Amino acid sequence: MTSSPSTASPTSASTRSYGSDAAQVYDILPPAAVAPAVTATVVVVHGGFWRAEYDREHALPEAHAxxxxxxxxxxxxxxxxxxxxxxxxxxxxxxRDLLASVAAQPDLPKPLVLVGHSAGGHLVAWAAGQSWARERRIAGVVSLAGVVDLGAADRLHLGSDATRDFVGSGPGTAAWASADPMSTLPPKVPVRLVNGTDDDTVPLAVAHDYVAQAKAAGGDVTEQVVPGADHFAVIDPQSKAFASVLAAVRSLT
Incomplete structure (x- = not known):
């Protein structure tokens, strides 16, 4: 990921905790008064190759959209x-704990749709493969330029070997298998992938085996490839690519 790092917290209607650490929080943005209300909650999970210097602030425009x-x-x-x-x-x-907390909030309408970008795309695809996905009232997930195949990311040395830094080991270990969405196919809930042809941060090839193997295993998985879109177009509400993102979310609600 190449966006500018930030440690500032975004301005929002409210912030709730799901753990004791300062990073175990989530902001709640209410629907715009001028928009027709939708009976669903979108959970936005930011990217940044799982690294501390990238926080949720850069996903705020997407969340507002x-x-x-x-x-x-x-x-x-x-x-x-x-x-x-x-x-x-x-x-x-x-x-896991974040989604349990959100699912338990009576003021947040269900179902939940998870939307993750880059490393966040990995995290929502990982959640889609867990046995508790439906218990958390997850209708489906949308992976935007997601690192959905840790093995492919490792072979391409994405983010200066960010995958090994994240897992703490390499392929073939129990920790790797526990973190890799490829290890829990088919996903337990529908997965929609949106990727750009011009993404040189998480190339299209990272999704190929995930999509093919998930479909072969009977998973409800589709991929939308956006011509000319780079890594960040899919989280930019001003980009033409964002229409595909909204369509993917709406397909799950």
Whole structure:
């Protein structure tokens, strides 16, 4: 990921905790008053190759766009590599606990649609493969330029070997298998992937085996490839690619 790092917290309607660490929080953005209300909550999981220097602030425009479309929005934070407890298993534990907390909130309408970008795309695809996915009231997930195949990311040395930094080991270990969405196919809920042809941060090839093997295993998985879109177009509400993102979310609600 190449966007500017930031440690500032976004401005939002409210912030709730799902754990004792300062990073175990999520912001709640209510739907825009001018938009038709949608009975669903979009959970936005930011990217940044799971590293501490990238926080949820850069996903705020995307979150506001979903709120403008009528959704309740949760903008999630989690412990990341370089922070106490970040990496595997702590980051995965955070995603599990975050979703349990959101699912239990009576003021956040169900179902939940998870939308993750880059490393966040990995985290939502990982959640889609867990046995508790339906218990958390997840209708489906949308992976935007997601690192959905850790093996492919490792072979391409994405993010200067960010995958090994995240897992703490290489392919073939129990920790690797526990974190790789490829290990839990088919996903337990529908998965929609949106990728750009001009993405040189997480190339299209990273999704190929995931899509093929998930479909072969009977999973409800589709991929939308957006011509000319780079890694960040899919989280930019001003980009033409964002129409494909909204369509993917709406297909699950």
């Amino acid at each position: 979903f709120a403008s479309a009528g959704y309740h929005v949760v903008l999630a934070e989690y412990r990341r590599v370089g922070m106490p407890g970040g990496g595997v298993p702590g980051t995965l534990d955070d995603v």
